[in-house]
Amino acid sequence: MVTASLIGLPLAFALLLLFTKGEGVKRIALIASVIEFALCIVAYVLLHKSQVAQVADARLSMNVPWIASLGVNFNVALDGISMVLVFLTCFLVPLIILSGFGKNHENPSLFYALLLFMQMALIGVFVAQDGFLFYVFWELALLPIYFICLMWGGENRGTITFKFFVYTIGGSLFMLAALIYLYLNTSLGETGIHTFDLQALINAGHGLSLTEQSFVFWGILLAFAVKMPIFPFHTWQPDTYHTAPTQGTMMLSGIMLKMGTYGLLRWLLPMTPAAFESWAPTVVVLSIISIVYASLMAIAQKDFKRLIAYSSIAHVGLIAAGIMAFQPGSGNTEGITGSIMQMFSHGINVVGLFLIADIIFSRMGTFEMSKLGGIRNIAPKFTSLFLIILMGSVALPLTNGFIGEFLLISGVFKYSAIAAGFAGLTIILGAVYMLRGFQTIMLGEIKSNTSSFTPLTASEGAVLVIIASAVIFFGVYPKPVLDLIQNDVQQLVSSLKVIHP
């Protein structure tokens, strides 16, 4: 019930917003997202209690027939892993809404309705236990962001949004085909119809031949690889992140790309064990290429928003590498745990960085780093907040970025020390591009244009302070997150089938 309400609430508010007019919509949207966050806390408490008591809480799952004739169920459930991502979503959406309080969008009711609609779909993706439902939410999440980019985006938005849309939907059609293939291979049972149930799909996947598994593997992977994205499926991303209105970019990078990494974990990892064994090394290599390649691309950027976009590809590459480097049967949970921790941290940090870019843009009218400089002279507090979030992004210990990155590199190391050496280059290259950016924008003598930099507004300041606090809090005290996922990761890991022990 609780889980279903987490999906229903933003949807209801989205519809409500469509019929509201005027400037008040921002406030309604914020209130809606805060209520949703409160509900999320309730869900967390329930889940925590059930974990301590070691009994499943019925309130956290819901399974009712949807299209009975096709074996499609509205089956949602919250476990620790899902909870982390749902929490991330519910934590970030209010901040994303608040960060736009100083802005006046055209047609704000539609904008915020789409934002909440997207939140609904994202949560759906993270809790769906039914393949069809998962796919529906997956595509539903794309629609609002498509419109947000198309209607409120920057220059050249038509072409860029078109590319983004076709690319990602093209990727997910392969996933749909793979899911249907699995569906057709599920056992018929008493009812005589196939089912899209996650566990049934996994069982079906295990029964397939290596060739079949390989097609399914790549079909599903393609959707995730485009969404995250990893090399070489990434070229839609910098353009889209750049042209989207910043709140849209935050939704894309902070939450939506986690659909891909989450998908790897929940849907791809257990589905096709034989194909995983054969093909995971290829994906690990692609992911590591992503890390190094995107870091180098970030170094070449002159535009700060694009720089963050590329840095995001590098970070996501490490998450993907950590998941795909898992060796079933080894019992090593470092990589998997690290990937979840890092999804959480990256979401927070990247939203912070994009907000910083937006704060600068809204005052200076440019993302071009060489045109900026010396902002620290007039905005010392902003500089400190920027630096804290930056340190989270370069994974300094005692920031949230470190825990995930350390565990991920450990996971990759167990797989191959050489691969870990390359993956670890992110530690060096990340410092290179982030510090270059920071120095060019913030340090040095003040310039004639930057001298007009106005102080942060209350809403901007509040969001940055909350994000910076989260960066440090979860770096010093990651226990809540680690405890939350421990059992479920263990369960996931031990459920994976070993092909060649």
Place this chain on the structure above:
Amino acid sequence: MIQLAWLIPILPLIGFLIIAFGGKKLSKSLVSIIGCGSVLAAFGLSLGIFFQLHGTSQTVKLLDWMHVGRLQIDFSFLIDPLSVLFMLIITGIGFLIHLYSTGYMKEDEKYDRFFAYLNLFVFFMLLLVMGSNYIVMFVGWEGVGLCSYLLIGFWFKNTEYNNAAKKAFIVNRIGDLGFLLGMIAIYFTYNSLNFSNVFSTVSENHLDTGALNLIGILLFIGACGKSAQIPLYTWLPDAMAGPTPVSALIHAATMVTAGVYMIARSSVIFVYAPVAMETVAIVGLITAVFAATIGLFQNDIKKVLAYSTVSQLGYMFLGLGVGAFTGGVFHVMTHAFFKALLFLCAGSVIHAMSGEQDIRKMGGLKKALPITHLTFLIGTIAISGLPPFSGFFSKDEILAHAYEHNKLYWLFGIIASMMTAFYMFRLYYLTFHGPFRGTEDQKHHLHESPKSMTIPLVILAVLAAVGGFFGIPDEHKHLLHDYLKPAFTYASAQINDAPEAFNLQEALLMIFAVIAAAASIFAAWYLYKKKNMVPIANESDLPELQRLVYHKYYVDEFYNAIIRKPMDWISDKGYKFIEIRFIDAIVNGMGTMVKWSGSVVRLAQSGNIGFYMFAMTLAIIVMLLVKLF
């Protein structure tokens, strides 16, 4: 009292938080009291623990941190003789430098920021040496790197300083990657990162020399970054861009010795990793000699001291590499005394000279700065290795072990030590003797520094003078060795670093070293005092070889040419050609094909693929929703 050890790092952290959040609202004197007081209190606690420790080793836990599967990492502290010694150095010298800074930074508008950063540094540095596992050590390790970044670039309006800060951070990160991988290798080899577990396992089972060598070398890469060894030393001379107290505290006395601490702490790993051990010795030795040659021709007072620091750190690694763990740590201690002293004296000189750092424009400062002069002289004698000053004893211990290990190491050690004595006295004579070579303006302005600055100088000078008596080279009189013994118990099963009874050979080596140093000092005296020589103003007039050394062998230029420029080139060209013209072009090409095939069949349609896909998906969803209700 020992159970309160967690307070020691927390106190400076609280100081940092108060000053950082209080900011400009706090008066300068309040900032000084909080900044200095928190470190002094930490020193007091450390001292109390020192007296209660009695050679034991205890773990104090503060907080659960990372529990993932077998990985059980807590914020907990290992209180043993080695960590307590470092705690005393950090908080003791740290306090003196905080005190000094109240005078040195008095006029700076960002006075509060400066103290906030310094306190934060002390916090991280204490974590580094107190952690009871590699991860907490790494937290401190990277944390001090951050503070170093912030403090080198403290005057952030200056682009050159900012570049120096960035360089320090990035070069350190290269080392940090080595440390990180080394740590992970330890974890997967020994299933733990807690010192007590790892070290006892290694001492029982050390047959896998390959793994141990790999771990040792990876850790040493980390040490090379933080402790400025070849090939990662280039950031340290640039780091002199920071305010001088920072150079004294971070880039001389404490942070740069973190690598020495790390290897001393991991001594049991290194004694069973012969290749790694030899690497430490050789890299240390080469660095000691190489940096000393550069020091011979530098004319910036802080640059001379910086290269001398690199060289002395090389000495410490030489000591560790030949198995003189106590000797290496001993040299950390004496070096902390005399090098902090020398830097603070340099600060006092720069203060008096209104910011001038070029020794060619100084001279004859003896009269105007009597206290600075005397204390600087003591520091110079101590670093040159003349008895009975502190540097003599610690250097002697390292050289004695080097002689046992390989006579060639000893010989090069002597050569480095001769160069050190020469350039240090060159520095001394050029600064304090001869005629004044600055402007009239500077001459009128010459003054001895205030008490807040001279008191630390005097205390450090006393320590630099007598600090060596903790390590008299005899098996029964070597206090430091007795004290540190418990920390090296495991290692001593393989390599015993105990000093032997004082004998003739040792005496001869000692006499030789003293004569060599004295000869160098005489040469410096002859050239720069007797002949009143001043280094030529225009470096292009230098003979070729000297010019090469003056320009630091063009190592920075070399690194730029082989690393930085290619990296920028690859990313720039990669972006233009691979990213835009290749990968993205293929993607767009496919898109165009789809569009084109769409336009072929666009009879009744508008031809917008995006719209169709959207419409299709929407239709499916609506149908399904209808079915649901």
